[in-house]
Amino acid sequence: MQIWKLAAGLALGAALVxxxxxxxxxxxxxxxxxxxxxxxxxxxGAREFKKAVEAGSKGRIEVQLFPNRQLGDEKPMIExxxxxxxxxxxxxxxVIAQIEPAFQLNDLPFLFxxxxxxxxxxxxxxxxxxxxxxxxxxxxxxxxxxxxxxxMINNVRPVEKPxxxxxxxxxxxxxxxxxxxxxxLGGNAVPMAWGETFTAVQQGTIDGLEIPLAVIDQNKYxxxxxxxxxxxxxxxxxxxxxxxRTFDRLPADLKKVVMDSGAAAIRAQRMASAKASKEVLAxxxxxxxxxxxxxxxKPFRAAVQKVYxxxxxxxxxxxxxxxxxxxxx
Numbered sequence: 001m002q003i004w005k006l007a008a009g010l011a012l013g014a015a016l017v018x019x020x021x022x023x024x025x026x027x028x029x030x031x032x033x034x035x036x037x038x039x040x041x042x043x044x045g046a047r048e049f050k051k052a053v054e055a056g057s058k059g060r061i062e063v064q065l066f067p068n069r070q071l072g073d074e075k076p077m078i079e080x081x082x083x084x085x086x087x088x089x090x091x092x093x094x095v096i097a098q099i100e101p102a103f104q105l106n107d108l109p110f111l112f113x114x115x116x117x118x119x120x121x122x123x124x125x126x127x128x129x130x131x132x133x134x135x136x137x138x139x140x141x142x143x144x145x146x147x148x149x150x151x152m153i154n155n156v157r158p159v160e161k162p163x164x165x166x167x168x169x170x171x172x173x174x175x176x177x178x179x180x181x182x183x184x185l186g187g188n189a190v191p192m193a194w195g196e197t198f199t200a201v202q203q204g205t206i207d208g209l210e211i212p213l214a215v216i217d218q219n220k221y222x223x224x225x226x227x228x229x230x231x232x233x234x235x236x237x238x239x240x241x242x243x244x245r246t247f248d249r250l251p252a253d254l255k256k257v258v259m260d261s262g263a264a265a266i267r268a269q270r271m272a273s274a275k276a277s278k279e280v281l282a283x284x285x286x287x288x289x290x291x292x293x294x295x296x297x298k299p300f301r302a303a304v305q306k307v308y309x310x311x312x313x314x315x316x317x318x319x320x321x322x323x324x325x326x327x328x329x
Contacts, residue, residue: 037218084245142262147236154208
C-alpha cells in the first residue's frame with residue numbers, strides 16, 4: 001500500500017512539473033544602447049518585441065527591457081549573445097558586421113534610394129543569406145528594424161557637396177565601411193563607441209557624427225550640434241538578434257513564438273518609424289537645428305566607389321554584392 005502511494009505521488013509530481021500552467025517562466029533579457037523615447041527606433045522595436053512575445057507565449061516568456069547601455073555597448077552585447085550571457089537585443093548593422101563581415105553590405109554608402117527598396121532587399125534572399133552566416137557565429141537574426149536613413153550632423157558647416165566633409169572630425173562606428181566612406185570624402189573619421197560620443201561632441205573632441213534622425217531627437221543631439229544635412233548616405237538597418245544558446249533552450253512551441261513575434265514586431269516598428277519621421281524632422285528644426293537637403297548625391301556616389309571595391313573582397317561571398325546591386329537597379 002505504501003509502495004502504491006509512493007508511485008502515485010511520484011506520478012503526480014511529474015505531471016505537475018510538466019504542466020504548462022506550472023512550468024517555470026522563461027526570461028529573455030533584451031538590451032539596446034539608446035534611449036527609451038517614444039520615437040527612438042530601437043526602443044519602439046524593443047517594446048513591440050516584448051508585447052508580441054509575451055502575448056504569443058501567453059505569459060510563458062517574460063521579456064525584460066534594458067535600454068541605455070544597461071547591458072553594455074553594442075559590441076559587448078553581441079559578443080555576449082555568442083556566449084549566451086546576453087539573450088537578445090536591437091543592434092546596429094555596422095556592429096553586427098564586426099562579428100560577420102558579410103553584413104558590411106548593408107552599410108555601403110548610397111546603396112539604397114528608399115526605405116521600401118531597402119526593406120525588400122533585406123527581407124528577401126539577401127537577408128536570408130546574411131541570417132544564415134550569422135547563425136554560424138551563434139546569433140540568430142530575426143530580421144531588421146527600420147532605423148531610417150543616416151545623415152550628417154556637425155558644428156562646422158552644412159554639407160551640400162563632398163568638399164564640405166573635408167577636414168571635419170566625424171565620429172564613426174568601429175566599422176571599416178564607415179571609416180572608408182568618410183576618408184573617401186576627405187573627412188577625419190574617428191572610430192568611437194556610442195557611449196562616448198555625446199560627451200565628445202559636447203567637449204569639441206569631435207565636430208559631429210552621422211546618425212538617424214530619430215536617434216538625434218531622442219538622444220538630444222540637437223543640444224550639442226548645429227547643422228543637420230540630409231545626406232541619406234546609409235540606410236540604418238537595425239538587427240533584431242537573439243542568442244542561439246538562449247533560443248536553443250526554449251521548447252519548440254516557444255521557439256516558434258519568438259520567430260513569429262520577431263516578424264510581428266518588425267512590421268509594427270516599421271509602421272511607427274514611417275509615421276514618426278516627418279514629425280521628427282519638424283521637431284529638430286523647432287529645436288534650433290539648421291537643416292539642409294542634399295540636392296545632388298551623384299558626386300558623393302562617385303567619391304565613395306573605392307569603398308565598394310574594398311568591401312567586395314571582405315564579404316566572404318562576392319555573389320551577395322552582385323545580388324544586392326542587381327536588386328536596387
